[in-house]
Amino acid sequence: MTRPMKETVKQLISDALDRARAKGDLNLAETPDIIIEEPKDETLGDFATTLAMQLARSEKKNPKVIAEVICGFLKDGNDAIDSAQVAGPGFINIKMSADFFRKRLREVVEQGRDFGRSDVGQNKKVLVEFVSANPTGPLHVGHGRGAAVGHALSCLLNMAGYDVSTEYYINDVGNQMNMLGRSTWLRYKELAGHKVTFPDDGYKGDYIRDIAQQVIDKDGTRHLDKPDEDALTFFRQFSKDSILEGIRNDLKEFRVEFDRWFSEASLDEDDSVNRAINWLRDKGFVYEKDGATWVKISESQDAADRVIIKQGGERTYFCSDIAYHKNKVDRGYDLILDLWGADHHGYVPRMQSVLKAMGYGEEVFKILLVQFVALKRGGKKVSMSTRSGEFETLSDVVAEVGVDATRFFFLMRSADSHLDFDLDLAKKESPENPVYYIQYAHARICSVFRTAEKQKVPFPELDTTDLSQLKEAEEFALIKKILAYRECIEKSALTLEVHRIAFYLHELVAIFHSYYKQHRIVTEDRERTLARLLLLDCLRNVIASGLSILGVSVPEKM
RNA sequence: GCGCCCAUAGCUCAGCUGGAUAGAGUGGCGGUUUGCGGAACCGUAGGUCGGAGGUUCGAAUCCUCUUGGGCGCGCCA
Numbered sequence: 001m002t003r004p005m006k007e008t009v010k011q012l013i014s015d016a017l018d019r020a021r022a023k024g025d026l027n028l029a030e031t032p033d034i035i036i037e038e039p040k041d042e043t044l045g046d047f048a049t050t051l052a053m054q055l056a057r058s059e060k061k062n063p064k065v066i067a068e069v070i071c072g073f074l075k076d077g078n079d080a081i082d083s084a085q086v087a088g089p090g091f092i093n094i095k096m097s098a099d100f101f102r103k104r105l106r107e108v109v110e111q112g113r114d115f116g117r118s119d120v121g122q123n124k125k126v127l128v129e130f131v132s133a134n135p136t137g138p139l140h141v142g143h144g145r146g147a148a149v150g151h152a153l154s155c156l157l158n159m160a161g162y163d164v165s166t167e168y169y170i171n172d173v174g175n176q177m178n179m180l181g182r183s184t185w186l187r188y189k190e191l192a193g194h195k196v197t198f199p200d201d202g203y204k205g206d207y208i209r210d211i212a213q214q215v216i217d218k219d220g221t222r223h224l225d226k227p228d229e230d231a232l233t234f235f236r237q238f239s240k241d242s243i244l245e246g247i248r249n250d251l252k253e254f255r256v257e258f259d260r261w262f263s264e265a266s267l268d269e270d271d272s273v274n275r276a277i278n279w280l281r282d283k284g285f286v287y288e289k290d291g292a293t294w295v296k297i298s299e300s301q302d303a304a305d306r307v308i309i310k311q312g313g314e315r316t317y318f319c320s321d322i323a324y325h326k327n328k329v330d331r332g333y334d335l336i337l338d339l340w341g342a343d344h345h346g347y348v349p350r351m352q353s354v355l356k357a358m359g360y361g362e363e364v365f366k367i368l369l370v371q372f373v374a375l376k377r378g379g380k381k382v383s384m385s386t387r388s389g390e391f392e393t394l395s396d397v398v399a400e401v402g403v404d405a406t407r408f409f410f411l412m413r414s415a416d417s418h419l420d421f422d423l424d425l426a427k428k429e430s431p432e433n434p435v436y437y438i439q440y441a442h443a444r445i446c447s448v449f450r451t452a453e454k455q456k457v458p459f460p461e462l463d464t465t466d467l468s469q470l471k472e473a474e475e476f477a478l479i480k481k482i483l484a485y486r487e488c489i490e491k492s493a494l495t496l497e498v499h500r501i502a503f504y505l506h507e508l509v510a511i512f513h514s515y516y517k518q519h520r521i522v523t524e525d526r527e528r529t530l531a532r533l534l535l536l537d538c539l540r541n542v543i544a545s546g547l548s549i550l551g552v553s554v555p556e557k558m
Numbered sequence: 559g560c561g562c563c564c565a566u567a568g569c570u571c572a573g574c575u576g577g578a579u580a581g582a583g584u585g586g587c588g589g590u591u592u593g594c595g596g597a598a599c600c601g602u603a604g605g606u607c608g609g610a611g612g613u614u615c616g617a618a619u620c621c622u623c624u625u626g627g628g629c630g631c632g633c634c635a
Contacts, residue, residue: 040578050577053615063615088578089615134635176635292633310633317635345562346630371563372628376570412583413571416563418628420570425584433597434583440597451594491574503572506582517590517599558597 004118004487005104006036009047009094012080016073025069027059045085045093046480052090063090101479102467108482108538109462115538116485116545120493121162127328128154130339131251132169135244136180137205142341144254144394145419146370148410148551150339151256152498153368155549160493162335166258169324172240173264174317179203180243181236185223187212188235192221211242250395254403255551267323273315276323277308285357295322297353306350322354325365329358336360337496342371342416368496370415376422401426404552408435411550412502434506438547439555441509444516445540446556452522452533460534469531474515478535481508485542498550505546512539 013034020026032054039048052067059066067086074084074094082095108115130150133143150166158164183203186196191212198204215223215238223231251257267273277293280286285296286308293309295318308319328336336355340347348367355365375382375392382392398406405426412434413419425433449459470479485504492500521532544554 037574037577040580044578048578053577056615091578136635171635174635290633294633304631307633312633314633316633320635342563343629348562369563417571418564422570425570428597436597437583440595444595444598448594455594487574495575499572500574503582510582513598514600516594517596520594522594558595 004490005483006047006487008080009036009096010034012074012078013049013051013070016070016076019073019076020069025073026055026066028055029058039091039093042477044087045083045095047094047096049092049094050090052086052092056090066090067092098468098471098476101476101483102470104483105467105470105479105535105538106462109534113541113545115541116489117159117161118486118490118493119161120490121157121160123161123163124334125165125332126157126162126335126337127165127167127331127333128157128337128339129167129169129328131256132171133247134171134176135240135247136176136203137243138207138246139250139394140392141373141375141394141397141421142370144397144406145373145410145415146339146341147251147254147256147394148407149368149370149415149498152407152411152501152550153337153339153496155551156489156493156498156501159489159545159549162493165260165333167260167262168258170244170261170263171317171320173268173320174314177236177240178232180239181232181234183208184211184215184239185231185235188215188223191216192224194224207243207246208239211239214238214242250393250398254394254398254407262324264320264324267320267327272327273320273323276326277319279326280322280354280357283357295354297350297357302349302353318350321351325351325355326358329355329360334364336365338365338367339370339415340367342369345369366496368415371418373410373419373421376420377424382423397421397423404439405433405435407551408502411498414497414499435552436558438505438509438543439552440558441512442540442543442547443555443558445512445536445543448521448536449533452529455522457522457526457529457533460530460537462534465530465534466527467531467534469528470535472515472519474511474518475532475535478508478511478515478539481511482538482542485546501546501549505543505550508539508542508546 013036014031017026017028017031021028032051034049034051036047036049039045052063052070055061055066056063064086067090071084071086071092074081074092080097080100082097084092084094087093111117128150130153131139131143131147133139139147154164154166179199179201180203182199186198186202187209189196190198191209215235223234226234277286280295287294287296291311292307294305295308296305298305306318307316308322309315325336338351348369351367352362352365355361375397401409401423409421409426410419426435470476485508488500488504492498519532521536522529547554
């Protein structure tokens with residue numbers, strides 16, 4: 001695994017600073033943090049640093065003067081750097097040599113499909129919990145966004161050198177399960193010809209009737225003869241299993257799988273809940289008041305203490321959640337990530353407070369909020385209420401738009417910003433659709449290779465390919481962008497922002513399309529053809545790698 | 559009432575955690591093909607970064623205030 005490109009540049013500058021200090025041209029009481037960025041205008045150079053401006057105060061010199069000094073030492077006996085120039089108020093623009101890029105490309109070829117893989121994760125154990133929708137109904141598009149983001153994030157972290165596990169937490173305990181069972185039981189009676197009064201807070205969706213029908217198809221009406229208690233137990237279990245099955249299928253269809261499905265009920269079975277409460281009690285976080293049991297967190301981030309055991313002895317949802325997270329902590333993760341729907345943001349401080357008590361501060365326990373999705377059709381927003389709108393479920397949207405487009409649309413925006421999902425646009429198999437733009441590039445490259453094969457051009461091998469055949473400005477632009485992939489992975493992983501990958505791919509592919517239009521790959525010039533093919537093979541690997549992280553398919557033909 | 563998120567081109571959004579003349583896509587307008595995939599490429603128009611102060615060499619980015627929108631504040635889950 002090689003170092004990211006900017007690290008190399010940083011080292012070159014650092015060396016230059018050392019030489020400047022040794023010669024007494026700069027004081028440098030402290031070694032500054034060197035930040036490498038890209039110049040606004042590409043023609044200015046490949047990299048830039050504002051170092052001189054940052055040093056101006058401590059050196060008590062004009063930034064321009066400092067920049068000149070650094071430039072002098074930078075160019076000193078160095079074949080990686082072509083030029084280093086001062087611009088504006090004290091920017092240092094650095095142009096790397098053609099050989100520098102060719103050497104780097106060579107390394108990319110050697111790494112093959114592993115290029116981009118990083119070790120910033122230091123093999124840390126990380127748990128990503130996402131979706132975790134209650135098993136009381138089918139997944140809607142909001143869950144779909146969470147699924148896409150969570151899954152892509154785990155792939156990304158894996159790529160960045162983390163040891164990743166994924167988990168879906170099933171809230172299969174409590175009132176909502178009772179209500180679910182009751183709702184199905186009532187629909188069942190209804191289907192059997194009985195008159196029932198359906199409660200206002202029951203689950204009214206059509207899927208409940210479907211489940212009831214399943215029971216009739218399977219067992220007929222024999223459950224009518226059971227005592228209510230027994231019937232409810234049956235319907236509760238059956239409904240939950242049926243809905244969970246549906247959720248699993250929807251997710252599988254959406255190419256999202258989990259390492260573990262964690263049942264809330266299991267926390268009871270192994271006494272985790274009591275142990276978690278006792279643990280908190282030992283730490284002095286628990287007290288009794290008004291016949292209920294409270295957890296004391298008002299002094300940390302949350303505004304008020306919260307009830308964990310109600311007057312009636314029943315536990316709150318929060319209580320189970322504490323136990324669940326205690327369980328996560330006990331499993332020894334270095335990093336715990338929760339992806340929640342944005343509507344739960346009010347719940348964030350109390351969970352953070354508890355985790356903090358368990359020794360997991362904000363650096364190791366992170367809650368990522370995934371904002372809502374607004375579906376649009378014909379320029380108008382589709383209502384997302386449970387009763388209206390045919391396209392509110394994930395599976396309906398996937399059926400209409402396709403997995404690739406759906407996933408890409410969920411991932412092309414930062415997760416914490418509201419998303420307008422334009423169904424008409426996502427459905428188009430045409431230029432306006434950004435998914436195809438990237439996939440098309442991959443298919444196009446594959447097509448070029450097919451052409452090369454037809455013309456008996458051998459697959460380019462590193463030993464037999466002369467990379468100095470790559471001379472065009474567009475080729476260097478492409479190489480530069482390919483080389484930036486590794487940094488993109490690291491940056492995205494560290495900031496937990498998957499949408500950067502989508503943007504990167506779009507930019508990468510744009511350079512390719514432009515290059516392709518201007519320069520022919522397969523020509524009579526065999527040497528040059530091989531060099532260009534090798535470049536395209538690297539590009540193809542990066543596109544495939546990036547799309548795989550996003551969970552978007554990588555077509556060889558379209 | 560208190561708290562969180564958002565506001566950038568007609569529309570949808572980026573903006574690398576304070577840097578150079580604020581960028582893409584889409585839509586508008588005008589172009590590009592006897593050659594590897596035109597699902598592509600090139601050009602052009604489009605902006606008081608919601609508003610007002612402040613911090614400094616420098617602010618879309620940080621602080622305060624303000625306006626408009628989304629959401630949350632249960633012994634619900």
